[in-house]
Structure formats: C-alpha cells, structure tokens
Amino acid sequence: MECVLGGFYSVDLSPLESKLRDGGFSLLILQLPDGLKRFFPDLVNCISRLGHENIIIHGDSVYGACDLQLGKLSLLGDLDRLLVVHVAHTPYPPELASVRVASENVVYLGARSLVAIDEALLEDTARTLKDLGARRVALVATAQHLHELGAIAGFLAARGFKAVVPRGRPPYLLDGQVIGCDYRVARSAGTVDSYVIVSGGFFHPLGLYLATLRHVVHLDPYESKVKLVDEEGERVLRRRLYLVSKAMEGSTVGIIIGLKEGQYRPRLLQSLIESARRKGLQAVLIAAEYTSPETLDNIDNNLIDFYVITSCPRLAIDDLGDYRKPVLTPGEAFMALEGSLHPYRFPW
Ligand code: SF4
Numbered sequence: 001m002e003c004v005l006g007g008f009y010s011v012d013l014s015p016l017e018s019k020l021r022d023g024g025f026s027l028l029i030l031q032l033p034d035g036l037k038r039f040f041p042d043l044v045n046c047i048s049r050l051g052h053e054n055i056i057i058h059g060d061s062v063y064g065a066c067d068l069q070l071g072k073l074s075l076l077g078d079l080d081r082l083l084v085v086h087v088a089h090t091p092y093p094p095e096l097a098s099v100r101v102a103s104e105n106v107v108y109l110g111a112r113s114l115v116a117i118d119e120a121l122l123e124d125t126a127r128t129l130k131d132l133g134a135r136r137v138a139l140v141a142t143a144q145h146l147h148e149l150g151a152i153a154g155f156l157a158a159r160g161f162k163a164v165v166p167r168g169r170p171p172y173l174l175d176g177q178v179i180g181c182d183y184r185v186a187r188s189a190g191t192v193d194s195y196v197i198v199s200g201g202f203f204h205p206l207g208l209y210l211a212t213l214r215h216v217v218h219l220d221p222y223e224s225k226v227k228l229v230d231e232e233g234e235r236v237l238r239r240r241l242y243l244v245s246k247a248m249e250g251s252t253v254g255i256i257i258g259l260k261e262g263q264y265r266p267r268l269l270q271s272l273i274e275s276a277r278r279k280g281l282q283a284v285l286i287a288a289e290y291t292s293p294e295t296l297d298n299i300d301n302n303l304i305d306f307y308v309i310t311s312c313p314r315l316a317i318d319d320l321g322d323y324r325k326p327v328l329t330p331g332e333a334f335m336a337l338e339g340s341l342h343p344y345r346f347p348w
Pocket residue numbers: 063064065066067179180181182263311312313314
C-alpha cells in the first residue's frame with residue numbers, strides 16, 4: 001500500500017504491513033525527519049486503515065537512521081511490544097557504529113519524492129556537464145530521489161555521456177545512495193569526470209565534494225535549479241585544511257564521544273586515542289549526546305587545543321566550522337595527528 005504525504009512524498013507501507021502481520025506490537029511510534037513531520041496526519045490515516053490506532057508521533061528531531069533514540073522511547077512502553085516506524089532513511093550501515101542500529105523494533109519506510117524533474121532541468125544538467133568537458137559521469141542521490149536516477153542516466157546517455165549509477169550495499173545503502181557521513185557508494189564508481197547529485201539543499205552535495213574532490217553538479221528538484229558545487233566546495237575545503245594545519249600545532253585534543261546509539265564508535269575512538277598517544281598528545285575524552293557551540297563553550301578551557309567529533313562528522317563542518325578552536329572530523333584529525341595535509345580525508 002502506498003501512502004501519499006501532502007502530495008509531496010509517497011511512502012511504501014509494505015514493510016510495515018508485513019511487520020504488523022507478524023503481530024505482537026501494541027504501540028507504534030512514528031519518526032519523521034523534521035521536514036516531513038507536518039505530514040504526520042496522512043501517515044496516521046494510512047496506518048489506521050491497516051488496523052492500528054495506538055500511535056505516538058516522535059516530536060524530537062531525528063537526524064538520521066543513526067539517531068533512533070530507542071533508549072528514550074522505551075519509556076513509552078515495553079520495548080518488545082513497541083515498533084518504531086522510521087520514515088525516509090535506510091538502516092544505518094552497521095560497520096560505522098558499535099550497536100547494530102537496525103533492530104527488531106524498527107521498520108524503515110522509504111519516502112519517494114513526487115516533485116517532478118522536468119526536461120529543462122535535465123537539459124541544464126547536460127549543459128553544465130558539457131561545459132566541464134565531462135564524459136564519464138556517476139549519478140547519486142539521497143534516498144528520496146533514487147528512483148529518478150535510471151531515467152536521468154538514460155537522458156544523459158542519449159546526449160553522449162557515459163552515465164553510471166554506482167551499485168549500493170542494500171539494505172543500508174541502495175544503488176546510487178549517499179548519506180551525510182557515507183559516500184562509499186559514490187566512490188565505488190571509480191574514476192569519473194563528474195558526479196551529478198539529486199537532492200534538496202547543499203548538505204549532501206558539499207559532503208560529496210569533500211569526499212571525492214571531483215566536479216559535483218547539484219540538481220535540486222525543489223528549487224528547480226542546477227548548480228556547480230565546486231567553488232563553494234573549494235572554499236570549505238581550504239577552510240578545513242587551515243583548521244587541520246592549526247590543529248597540528250596543538251598538544252591536547254578533546255575527543256567527543258557520541259552518546260546516540262548509531263553515533264557511538266568505540267573502534268574509531270580507540271584508533272584516535274592511540275594515534276594521539278603515538279604523537280605525544282594528551283587526549284581528553286568527552287561524552288555528549290549532541291555537540292553544539294554551547295556544549296563546547298561550557299567545557300572549553302586553556303588545556304584543550306582542538307577537538308575531534310566522533311559522533312556525527314558533519315557537526316564539525318556544518319555547525320562548528322567557525323568555532324574559535326579547530327573542531328575536526330575523524331578523517332581530518334587523523335591528518336593532523338599524522339602531520340599531513342594530503343590527501344584530504346573525509347569523513348572518517
Ligand atoms: S551525517 Fe550525521 S546525522 Fe546523518 S547519518 Fe551520518 S552520523 Fe547520522
């Protein structure tokens with residue numbers, strides 16, 4: 001059964017239907033990304049038609065499949081009888097976290113964007129690629145737009161490009177899928193002249209640029225725009241390299257440990273601690289569920305010279321890029337600890 005949210009997204013309920021057929025769940029908790037939360041009445045109506053009325057909407061921000069917050073939600077009922085319905089993300093890649101985040105109590109529902117990509121946008125994309133002199137192109141997208149990639153590849157192939165959709169790692173990453181902290185599917189395309197990414201907003205295009213350092217053409221169906229990411233990507237890259245070089249002068253590193261289930265990464269943590277020790281640096285360990293400028297303001301003092309965030313690597317760039325001390329992603333921290341600015345390493 002398909003459920004349309006506000007005319008903008010189509011959610012396939014079949015994984016939920018089969019989970020409910022197995023039975024045993026007395027309470028459903030709906031987790032939607034902030035941008036989709038307001039469509040909850042449509043989803044509740046659809047689920048009611050499946051015979052389930054006992055539903056609670058999770059009002060907190062849920063930033064990704066790394067952030068299911070099962071510990072807190074278990075306050076609402078017996079965990080064995082509670083089902084989290086997590087919309088718009090695929091399960092978090094288990095090798096990136098310590099806890100296997102996909103659990104029996106979670107069902108993941110994809111949300112396909114219904115916003116059309118018209119031919120003018122595709123022509124614009126082809127023109128931008130031609131101006132770059134690109135021939136071999138890899139097409140990637142966020143989960144909501146993956147269904148468009150086949151048609152875009154066909155369009156570009158008809159205009160002489162060799163367009164590929166890189167193979168995914170289902171169920172965690174589908175064909176062509178990127179998430180904010182994982183671009184392995186994109187990189188698996190091998191050497192390409194350019195990427196085309198279909199997504200709303202600049203978050204994923206920037207991550208793709210930093211992870212690949214290739215041309216990135218951003219097709220935004222919501223803004224109905226095609227934009228080359230390179231100039232802004234280079235500006236951010238230069239800033240990141242400056243912060244890595246500043247961190248190289250430090251003698252004490254504050255290592256932030258994530259307290260969300262999908263953001264606790266003990267192997268990565270151990271590896272950073274050992275690298276710091278080999279380099280003769282002191283490591284201060286700080287555990288936090290969410291790291292904001294205020295979190296660091298409260299804790300910061302003369303002892304700590306720079307920070308590394310092991311929870312969500314995007315916080316270092318998107319939220320703390322202008323913090324008064326360098327705040328690095330794990331990949332950047334390894335660069336600083338190894339004393340090398342090349343190659344740029346993102347995100348891990
Ligand atoms: S980018 Fe951050 S919030 Fe998004 S999936 Fe990765 S760790 Fe989670």
